[in-house]
Amino acid sequence: MIKREVRSAESVSEAVVLAVSIAEDCHPRALPSLYGVVNPESLNDLFRQDSKRETPETDSISFRFSESLVTVDADECIKVEYAP
Known part of the structure; x- marks a missing residue:
């Protein structure tokens, strides 16, 4: 299992693609489009700092991307x- 924090200079969707490429030992561009699984803009909006509530409706979101199971926690840990 790979764990990775979202860095301040990147979006959640970018961090997901990079984490999966590390887990699958491939270049990020070798992965299928994230759009085939989840809307990247919606994923980014869901975890934006200014959109966080005091009591989040969910602590995490999980989905399959490429050959991996991805979980993004409310604290932006992927x-x-x-x-496979």
């Missing part, structure tokens, strides 16, 4: 489990 967990990737390679599961």
Whole structure:
């Protein structure tokens, strides 16, 4: 399993693609489009700092991307489990 924090200079969707590329040992451009699984803009908006509530409706979101299971927590920690 790969764990990665979203850095201040990147979006959540960018961090997801990079984390999956590390987990699957491939270049990020070798991965399928994230749009095929989730809307990247919506994913980014869901975890934007100014959109966070005191009591979030959910602590995390999980989805399959490429050959991995991706979980993004409310604290913007990304967990990737390679599961071919």
